[in-house]
Amino acid sequence: MANSPQAKKRARQNEKRYAVNKARRSRIRTYLRKVEEAIASGDKEAATAALRAAQPELMRGVTKGIYHKNTAARKMSRLAARVKVLA
Template sequence: MANTPQSKKRARQNERRLAVNKARRSRIRTYLRSVEEAIASGDKEAAQNALRAAQPELMRGVTKGVFHKNTAARKISRLAARVKALG
C-alpha cells in the first residue's frame, strides 16, 4: 500500500492512465475486429475500407504508448497481406 504522498499520487495517476489505456486498447481492438470480419466475409472492398480506418487508430495507439511500434507495424502488415490476398 502507498504510504508517502508521492506514492499515493502515483497510485492515483496509475489508475487514471489504466482506464485511459484500457479504453484506447479496446477501441483499437474493435477496429481490428472489423477488418477481421470483413476478411472473413470475403468482401475485399469492405476489408480495404476497414483496414484504412484501422491503420491510423493503431498508429495513434503507438504514439500514446499503448502498443510498441513494431507490434503495430506487424499487425498492419499481416492484415494488409490478408486483404490483398482476397478476391
C-alpha cells in the first residue's frame, strides 16, 4: 500500500484515470459493435453510417492513449473492407 503522500496521490490519480479510460474504451467498443451488427444484418447504408460514426471515436481513443494508432488503423481498415464487400 502507498505510504508517502506522493504515492497516495498517485494511487488516487491512477484510480481516476482507470475509470475514465474504462468508460472511453467501453464507448469505443459500443461504436464498433454497432458497425459489426450492421454488417451482420447486411444493411450497407446502416453499416456505412455506423462506420462513419465509429471512426472519430476510435481515433479519439488514439489521441487519448487508449489504443495504439496502428491498432486503430488496422481495426478501421478491416471494418471498411467488410463494409465495402456488402452489396
